[in-house]
Amino acid sequence: MKTPPRKSTVTRIRPNRQPRGMSAAEWDARCELAAAFRLAAGLGWTDMLGTHFSLRAPGTEDQFLINPYGLLFDEITASSLVKIDTEGNKLSESPYEVNHAGFVIHSAVHAGVRDAHCVMHCHTVAGVGVASQQHGLLPITQMALTVMGEVRYHDYEGVADDEGERRRIVEDLGDGTVLILRNHGTLTVGATVGEAFARMYRIERACRAQLSTLTGGAEPNPIPREVVDYTGTQGRELSRTGRAAGGKLLWAALLRKLDREDPGYRA
Numbered sequence: 001m002k003t004p005p006r007k008s009t010v011t012r013i014r015p016n017r018q019p020r021g022m023s024a025a026e027w028d029a030r031c032e033l034a035a036a037f038r039l040a041a042g043l044g045w046t047d048m049l050g051t052h053f054s055l056r057a058p059g060t061e062d063q064f065l066i067n068p069y070g071l072l073f074d075e076i077t078a079s080s081l082v083k084i085d086t087e088g089n090k091l092s093e094s095p096y097e098v099n100h101a102g103f104v105i106h107s108a109v110h111a112g113v114r115d116a117h118c119v120m121h122c123h124t125v126a127g128v129g130v131a132s133q134q135h136g137l138l139p140i141t142q143m144a145l146t147v148m149g150e151v152r153y154h155d156y157e158g159v160a161d162d163e164g165e166r167r168r169i170v171e172d173l174g175d176g177t178v179l180i181l182r183n184h185g186t187l188t189v190g191a192t193v194g195e196a197f198a199r200m201y202r203i204e205r206a207c208r209a210q211l212s213t214l215t216g217g218a219e220p221n222p223i224p225r226e227v228v229d230y231t232g233t234q235g236r237e238l239s240r241t242g243r244a245a246g247g248k249l250l251w252a253a254l255l256r257k258l259d260r261e262d263p264g265y266r267a
Helices: 024-042 100-112 125-131 142-150 165-173 193-214 225-241 247-261
Strands: 052-056 063-066 082-085 118-122 151-154 178-181 185-190
Touching: 024 052, 024 063, 024 118, 024 193, 024 247, 052 100, 063 100, 100 118, 100 165, 100 185, 118 193, 125 178, 125 185, 125 193, 142 151, 142 193, 142 225, 151 165, 165 178, 178 193, 185 193, 193 247
Parallel strands: 151 178
Antiparallel strands: 052 063, 052 118, 063 082, 118 185, 178 185
């Protein structure tokens, strides 16, 4: 007699501290964004207080959630996120302010790109390294080739405290989903937190592989132009169908992992 398959013992931890008066949709959004910070911390994507993730508030066009300036990524919880609008007005109670550079960058994208519901910006060593190389991302690895069709570039203008830069950020992002901020870092967008996170993972991996290759001392193995073009087409198709963005499958798996290991993000 066959033994029936065991049911999974992993249960989803539901939001347990939804503030009175807050919609269930906003609380769910807060939990998703808080999860991204905790996962990013585990992957070493942090720069102390220097970078930011944001998510459009459900049902709005001009409001978004962003990390409070003063908390490390691994301290952030759903309730600690700050809600502001694209004019910089604070819409939720918090003892913390919002980093002005974070406001400039994220308000630009939320206001200027309709489908950019989630925006992630990092200063990883690999991302800054490639952003500081004149040639940018090179077509030397599969990771790079499958993301290159989505990559755009924005020239460095100094610390992003000039609100006039917002228009240029949006123009340079254009129809892309990954923006390399030259001499600065990386930025990804997505219709969901999962999409933006998976795109950040892809560009981060591509940058790490590039730096590793170039510092190894040997010439990169050349890829024929027709293969470069073909793989780029494959990457664009994967992105269009959502497979490369990883959104649903990858994000669900990451949330299960986080719920097992660090469920405090839901507080």
